[in-house]
Amino acid sequence: MAEAAVGFVVQKLGDLIVQESIILYGVRDEVEWLERELRRMQCFLKDADSKKNKTDDERIKNWVTEMRDLAFEAEDIIDTFMYLKLRRQHKPGCVGFIKGYMFIPVELIHRHKIHVDVRRIEAEIQKLSESRTRYGIANIDETNGTTSQSRSQDMIPILPQLNDEIDIVGFDNEKKKIVQELVDINDTNQTVISIVGMGGLGKTTLAKSIYNDHEVKRSFDIFAWVIISQEYTILEILKRISSEVSATPSADTIRDLSVAISKKLKEGKYLIVLDDIWKEDVWNELLKAFPDVKNGSRVIITTRFLNVAKIANRTAQPHELRFLNKKESWELFLRKVFPRQDIETCCPIYLVDYAHQLIQKCSGLPLALVVLGGLVSTKPQTQDAWQKVVESMKGQFAKCGERCLEILALSYNDLPYYLKSCYLYFGCFREHKNISAQTLIRLWSAEGFLPTKTSKTVEEIGLDWLEELTQRCLIQVTDWKCDGSAKYCRIHDLLRDLCIEEAKENKYLQIYKNDSVDHVTMSNATAARRLITFNEIEILNFSNSKLRGLFFDGHHIDPLTFQVMNRQFGGFKLLRVLSLRNLSTSKFPSEIKSLIHLRYLELRAFGLMEVPSWISHLRNLQTFIIGTTKQLENISDSLWRIDSLRHVDLCISSTYPPNMENIVLKNLQTLKGVNAGSWIGNTLPKLTNLRKLCINDVTIDHADALSSSLQKLGQLTSLNIEGALIPSYNVICSATGFPQLLSLTVVGFYELEEWTIEENAMPCLKYLLLFRCPKLKMIPEGLKNVPLDQLELTLMSAEFKTRIKENTGEDWYKIQHVPNISII
The missing domain is CATH 1.10.8 (Helicase, Ruva Protein; domain 3)
Known part of the structure; x- marks a missing residue:
């Protein structure tokens, strides 16, 4: 009977497999069609976005909104199909095979639903297409509605006119500096002075006050004020300048106007203001019209973009306006x-x-x-x-x-399509928050915003895009890394409000706060692609199958509330980003294991003890961040079998070194918070793409392996080693070592007495921290050849500090080239 029962089960499994295969291939073909259609819709939406502000026709706006919603649905269907496919991948062995097919009947229902949804999407697309003709909806590029630019020009009169009494509040010092630059008789060269800042900071107000200043008026013979703005033609700009300076061109051509303006400006000392320049090439195209006759003539430009200012004058520092106190x-x-x-x-x-x-x-x-x-x-x-x-x-x-x-929105509307989703992500963070640039870029990557098929890494592209947002003055960089790239940034509150409003309209995100400011209805929350909650966690008592990102950064969560929250995770099957802070639990949230699409996981909890073995279920994980008040007792070996891992930050290391034997994580770029162990010799040399490395509990037993392995990490830019390594080994100082290293931190090397840095070692090092190395006698001789920008020395011996005393110390000559030295 047992054999008959087994035969019956195998037969039924076989029947189910046949049924599943028939539906699977049919659904797979439909999903592949939907993927192609989604790419077409995304191309359309990209084009529509660049033109949407050129129409006030509500029919067109609604039509585009419907198309966007269909694209979201198509994306959901495709991700659901992939979720089912990944969940069904067989485990090895007979038991794994049987388990793999235990839920075939349920999955057949899911696949049938996908089939129905694809057909519905296809019908909706057809209806949308037909509605354009039926209701007379013109192509977007054929509409002649009022543009956002014309609306913005209507707003200009709220700013003071040239002859008005202008309120200069908070700009007095900046005005004095610029006026001095304008009237400086010792500088006879033609000079460009730039005033830079986001919309609304008062660039034009300040420029007008300077333009009308009595001392300035006495110092120049010819004046012109020309508004450039977003949509311009060089011909129209030259016509305005010509009119302002009373030039008389023979014809209204670019060449003739330029010649006439140049001739007129040579007649005296001129001051030209080019207000609101948006594009880099404006100055290059106008340059020939502004002669330099060595009489101290000046040009003032106002712009929202640092790159524009730098193009106009590569040597002078732009005047960047601040917010008022x-x-x-x-x-x-x-x-x-x-x-x-x-x-x-x-x-x-x-x-x-x-x-x-x-x-x-x-x-x-x-x-x-x-x-x-x-x-x-x-x-x-x-x-x-x-x-x-x-x-x-x-x-x-x-x-x-x-x-x-709307004036603030001009800068947002001008963003390229690919930057808009990135910029709206600033709405996910608290007001006034200093946002880590690397965190932001990792989130963009997890969401799929950053292209992968380029010669640059996604992290490099992310930094480029962040720099573009900075140049557009939509964000502010508040701290910089050693290489000059952004370390922390922030967004002004009003621009954050703009992000949130735009994001809500596009179902990009919803913010839940337990007050009257940002409280969202449950219906809105269930439609959001991302949910941010700062106070209460009860918002999770619903199922949102569309959610892609979930952020909780609020008050302390008690264990009971955590249990309730944990049960909700299973409803977020398509989640890509999960950031949870201030949890109170010793256990990893178990329901997370079902989130196969997860790419970014940040979990900061009080008392967390281990990383479980099922972590490998998250096979798409790119960023894994764990924070806890204790050392982790165990990190499952399965973590190191997730091939997609790019960044691992354990914050506080585990009690034992990780078991990373025979592991090759070819994508890994960040590895922080791990204890030294045998993996240093076996695995570390294979992590050739590693950029950031932090190893704890380094001892003499690891010295040879560490020295050998580190020499193979040619991409390394940041190294932090903590332990008690004794001085017999040259770990970080060979002549060919660390060609890319920018930052080096050495902590707690209690027995280190001597350190040698060979010539040409660490040729890019900008930051060095020596912390609590009490027996280190002196600064290495080779440090005098290292191009440090910052040197921090903390809890070093009295003898050591005496030797580096400014001007009189024996070792001062080794570090006198370092501009920033901190001794604590």
């Missing part, structure tokens, strides 16, 4: 609310608190303060009236100042 914000706001009144006494005491609340919302952005001040000036000076304005400000700024937000 609280005192300056208060003054500018009150000047607009109570014009021509004493700032010290104009605001009634009963309105002071409301004024502070409104000013805080503007976050020091001058244009926001001007627009909001103008709005408040139209209201009665009563508590009730001002309270209503404050309450309206609890929504997005656009509700009480659409003009301001």
Whole structure:
């Protein structure tokens, strides 16, 4: 009977396999068709995005929205198919084979649903196509609606005109500097002066104040003010300049206008202002019209982009405007609310608190303060009236100042299509947060925003894109790495608001906060592609099959709440990014193992003890970050069998070294928080793409292997080794070692007495930290040839510090070339 039962099971399995194969191949063909159709839709949406602001036709906007939603659905279907395919991959052996087919009936139902969904999408695409003709929807590039540019030009009058009284608040020092540069009689060369900043910071206001300054007016003979803006032609710009300076061209051609302008400008000392330059090539195309006759002529440009400023003058430092502080914000706001009144006494005491609340919302952005001040000036000076304005400000700024937000939106709308998704990701972070550039880029990569088929790594492309956002002044870099690239950045609150509004409209993300500011309805949350929750976790009590990213960065989560949350993860089958902070658990959330599409996993928990063996189920994982208050007792060997791993950061290392024998992680670039062990000799030399390495508990037993292995890591840019290595070994100093190393940290080498750096070793090193190496006698002689920018020496011996004393120490000559030296 047992044999008959086994035969029956095998027969039924065989029947199911046949049924599954028939449906599988049919569904696979349909999904392949859908993938091709999705690529077409994405190309259309990319084109539509570049033209969407050229129309006010709601029919077209709605039509594009429907197409975008269909593209989202198509992406969901494809990812669901891949999820089922990956889940069904057989494990070795008979038991694995049987387990692989235990759920065939359920999966047949899922595949049938995919078949139905693909057919529905196909029908919807056909209906959308037919509706364009039926309802007279023109092609996007054939519409003649009002463009966003023309709307932005209508907003210009809210800024002071050239002959108006201009409020210069917070710009006094910057104005003095620029005026001095303009009137400096010792500099007779023609000079370009750049004023740079994001929209609304006051570039034009400052330039106009300078342009009308009495000292400036006395110093020049010929003046011209020309607005460039986004959409320009060189011909039109030259016509405006010609008119301003009263040039008389023989014909309205670029050549004739340039010749006439140049001839006119040679007649005297000129000051030309080119306001709001958006493109790099504008200056190069206008350069020939501005002669340098060595009479001290000047050109001022205002721009949102640092690269534009650098093209115009490669030697001078641009004047980058800052946000106003609280005192300056208060003054500018009150000047607009109570014009021509004493700032010290104009605001009634009963309105002071409301004024502070409104000013805080503007976050020091001058244009926001001007627009909001103008709005408040139209209201009665009563508590009730001002309270209503404050309450309206609890929504997005656009509700009480659409003009301001639209001006800010110009920079966003000008972004290339590929940068818009990256920029909207800033909405996932808290206000005022300093955002790690490497974290941001890893998230972009996990989401699939960064191209992979290029000569550069995705991390290099990410840095390029971050630099472009910086040059456009949409974000601010707050700290830099050794190589000059961004380390931390931030986004202004109003621009973050803009990101969030745009993201919500496109179902890109939703933010849940347990207050009246960003509370989202459950229906909105279930449609979002990304969900960010800062306070409560109850929002997870629903199933969102479309979710791609989930961020929790709130208060401490108690164990009971964590158990509830853990059960919800199974509903997020298509999740690619999961970031959880402030958990209270010793166990890894078990339901995460079903998230096969996961590419980025960050888990910071109090008391976490181990990384489980099922971690290898996450076969697409690229970034794995674990933070805990204790040492991990165990890291499963299966972690090192995930071929897609690029970045592993264990924050606090495990009790034991990892078992990485016979592992080749060809994609691994970051390995931090691991203990030294036999893997150093066996595995480390094979990690040839490694860029960042942090090894703990290094001892004499690892010295030979570490010395040999490190020489093979030619891509290494950051090295941190902690332990008690004794001085008999030259680990980090050979003449050919570390050609790319930028940062080196040596911590806790208690027995290290001597260190030799051979000539030509570490030719790119910019940062060196020696921490608690009490027996190290002196600075290595070879350090004098290393191009350090920063040297930090912490908890070193008194003898060591005496030898490096400035000018008098025996070893001072070895480090006197280092501009930044810190001794603690």
